[in-house]
Amino acid sequence: MPDLKTTPLYEYYKRQDAKLIDFGGYLLPVQISGIKNEHNAVRNSAGIFDVSHMGEFLVEGIETEKFLQQMVTNDVSKIKPGDALYTAMCYEDGGTVDDLMIYCLTKNKFQLVVNAANIEKDFEWLSSHLTQDVKIIDLSAKTALLAIQGPKAISIAQKITDFELNTIPHFKFSEKVLLKNVPCLISRTGYTGEDGLEIYCPWDQAPGLWDALLEAGEEDGLIPCGLGARDTLRFEARLPLYGQELSATITPLEAGIGFAVKTNKTADFFGKEVLSKQKEEGLKRKVVGLEMIDRAIPRTHYHVYVGKNKVGEVTTGTQSPTLGKNLGLALIDIDWTKIGTLVDIDIRGKRKQAKVIKTPFYKKA
Known part of the structure; x- marks a missing residue:
């Protein structure tokens, strides 16, 4: 597979004979020991994911908060250092550029985490609207991201640090936490519907941390996981995937992440007018959950009908x-x-036949 990027764990995948595919321009494993096995490990004990293909941007300067308020749908003014914020970034017509995480490092410095396939597009979009007092740096090639997820994730990671990880609340983070003497930014977030941590570290330190975490979690059932389990886990928790539930033609409100759209904030942002109108007048379409009645599996892009009329599409x-x-x-x-x-x-x-049901399909007890 020519011209594909690799993460710091590529040699590990080769040793494990993992099934690798092109995902967002990266060569990544669909599975290592099997999708169901990996999925169930995260639900019942813990799994570890290499998510180093994600993009990281540093945005800083005295006008950074004002700039981000104009670029994203959520309210950046509400977060303080140590807070993480999930948001969308939209075009003027309300279509989604990307969904992303924002980490508030200081009042004038933020880290943005974007989807791998959108790194170049997002960087260009943000850069094209920069003001004089704001700069943006792409740190993606220097930053690795490991996600340890599941009910035993925190206790496993605790074995390789003196920092009290349970002191990090959900959707908060701590900088310069030492894991095996490696300085990391550790966030109490994830993409699985379970408790867990996302660990940002220097690119070349990721293989050592990966091995240390797997060793620490061996007795607790921690196993390495690929993209397949990541997708089934996020799907059960009804977390959207860009390119499926979200896209340039699907607004955040239609996708069901209205909680991340603050049309009442004073700052104008791209798409605000369209999204405000959707909120006021009501949506014409939206993403819903389906359960099959007949024996079949609905797949992405399959058409949805009522009688002879096509009324939608599976995402x-x-x-x-x-x-x-x-x-x-x-x-x-x-x-x-x-x-x-x-x-x-x-x-x-x-x-x-299928029926519309409530989501999320799964919510941890």
């Missing part, structure tokens, strides 16, 4: 490893989004 679908049900997320016309509504999915030319 993600699979058999839920946790629930054992065939489930999907679909963007469908608003008239057919009420819980209990029956629809048909066109699966390879055959209509299979």
